[in-house]
Amino acid sequence: MFVPCGGSAPASFEGFTLLLPAVSVGNVGQLAVDLLISTFDMPKVGYFYTDCLVPMVGNNPYATTEVNSTELSINAEVYSLPSKKLVVLQIRSPFVKNKYRLFCQTLLSWVKSSRCAKVILLSSSHAYQRDDQQLHGTPLRYLLTPAIQKTAGDLMQRLNWKEMEKIAAYPGANDAEMVLHIPGGGITKLLFSESCSNGIPMAVLLKFCSEGDNIPDAFSLVNYLNEWLQLIRSESSDAKATLLQWKIPRSWRLLFGSGLPPALF
């Protein structure tokens, strides 16, 4: 459930765009959301308190000063940027076993009650499961629910984006029945199909990737999002210029563990 910070009256998210990550391969969606919150210095407006996620706490991952570095953060928090009509949910831990269905229900129920204009889910999928066609060209894909097709469908065409391909349900046996398959995408497919059934305007933006150093994948995904939302407008059309404007948060230090013991060498 959404609990606003500091007992204040809950902010209204009506008409806002809700951005959230799926906990997926390489944690790319979560890293992308980290970049967004860090770059725009979004203030925290509340917590998404749930028993569906494994508990974790730590000090402020987006700390910029001594003072704000001591603010406690938990596993699911909500940030907002009213100037760009954005509300962002960051998820920092995996699901408790068998609780991800319940999480989807709770999340979609909150989406409906908060009356967001649209939802954008940032996700990823296993690169090694791509078919021959998908190995070529861009590794970025999108999906739109019917409720958002009218407003965003044309823009996707103009941006020349690639829609996530469906695959045969029974490859080799019966190629007629095509299904959506997002391996490594966590709850992406479930959230997307539930949103389709419930008339929720949701777009999924995902990248094919593998586990490893996923920072470049996060940058790639956040730039993909930026092509649509134009959150950062760079003066030149140079992609590199936009890349430099995303701010890496402090919590990305030591992503691959502590320093090595000198005696090792």
Add this chain to the structure above:
Amino acid sequence: MATFFGEVLAVPSRAGVDDDEEAALALEREETPEDREIRRELEKKREVHVLWSSKLNASTGNFTDEQFPCSKFIMAIGHNSVAFLSSFVLNSGCWEAVGSVRLWNEWCRTSNTTSVLPTDTFCLFYKLISDPTVLLCQCNCYVAEDQQFQWLEKVFGCMREKDLQVTILSTCPVTDYKTPESTLTLPSPFLKALKTKEYKETVCCPLLEQPNIIKDLPAAVLSYCQVWQIPAVLYQCYTDVIKLDAVTIEAFKPVLSSKNLRNLVKDVSKSAEILKKLVATNEICNNIYT
């Protein structure tokens, strides 16, 4: 993922839901009534039960509907933290056992008795006889991921949280600590703290720096306090010793000067004796020849 030497390793995905779970979900839909019954029985077996004794509130023996007032909740998680509170706080003899948690998971089953050894698995509550709003919890058992929320709701659900202050003591391996230098060179054990927004008192050690995080029951309790605006502080001791260890236990000593604990400590000189006995008893229990 291919390694440097060319062999291919199946790397576990950091995604929360992997394809095995999707397959399991598909199976769930095909579940028979018997499967559903087995699953329900397993869920029932994993339920957390909090049992309060009538000593907690003399005026009423039934706490299921009433909340009791609690001004201080001090909690130790793990055997070194539990031994610290046993030696330095519970030793004063001014405490009375008032409750316990009964739970089972793959790692432990709690015992029901209140006279426990350091090697036992238990979760017990004590109240201060002179001030029954001060509650102490000795948690020497592992509370699994799917039980942590239940534990929280059932324990904190019984408390009237007005003016409540929470202190949590816990330990974890020093290898969990992230630092630019190697953890081998760190002078362990050492103490780090995390506090909620509402906690305004001085903290007895440096705060835990990013990108370090806390997990399990200490994280669950601190998250609850942060969300519901309860002043709370967690003191985490990073240690390189897994078993009960006097040096690790004594690393918590700075906490004795904190506002919530300083009035509860009676005789520190006696504590050293009690601590020695506690560690020695544990070593005897661990002796494979007895």
